[in-house]
Amino acid sequence: MSIWEYANPKKFMQTSAWALPWAIGLTVVSLVVGLVWGFFFTPDDFRQGSTVKIIYLHVPAAWIAINAWLMMLVASLIWIVRRHHVSALAAKAAAPVGLTFTLIALVTGALWGQPMWGTWWAWDPRLTSFLILTLFYLGYIALWEAIENPDTAADLTSILCLVGSVFALLSRYAVNFWSQGLHQGATLSLDKEENISNVFWLPLLVCIAGFTLMFVTLVLMRTRTEIRARRLAALLARERVA
């Protein structure tokens, strides 16, 4: 069996129909466990007080914001190289989900920043690169909507995705490139000295798993809708010709 089998829309629809209920169930369980654990059963931070509870939304949302774009990059590269329509539609389906999580990261970051830094916003490297990533998401969605021919739209949005990937990676590594700015260093690190305490780290991991599963669920669902919409357009075109 090859992974390219899933490039066949019929095979994708069959497999995703089987996987979706599992994905929904696992998403709900992991989100409930992670958020209830984090919100109700973790202590306040000695410096940040109860605002540390925002970490269970902010970090997973930022994680998805960056990785959604990287998933779109992989799907776009598959489209460019192998011309598989399902991969182009999966990238299109992922963009509004990625945008939503980017907005969550920005909004929760501003709400967290105000009491901690004394400002809602600063032109800090990570914040600025996230704002640019948001604009790339908006541009990507607008470009899909603006072009009538789906193959041309997939080609041009794939190129835009390649360019935007620079900012997705920059968002991830901005805190490492530049030491200036208000934003703290990486929250998730393999370095035990840098890493946050296990009291916060374990529920955070569950929340990250929950957000990742929610992203997968939404992308599967939305890709199925895009495949149906493509079939609808083909049937309507056939009607017009007949």
Added chain:
Amino acid sequence: MPDLGRYAFAVIASYAASAVLIAGILGLSFWQRARVRRALDEVEARQQGKTDG
């Protein structure tokens, strides 16, 4: 409910804003899904009718 102290607004607003945004993408996804499925079912039924009739 844990005591959020003087940061209650920031914490509650973060959870509320996230809930609204997630509800938005869920609502949009389900609405698009229902709209496309309904339209596709109609067209398939119409074309099936033409083939049978």
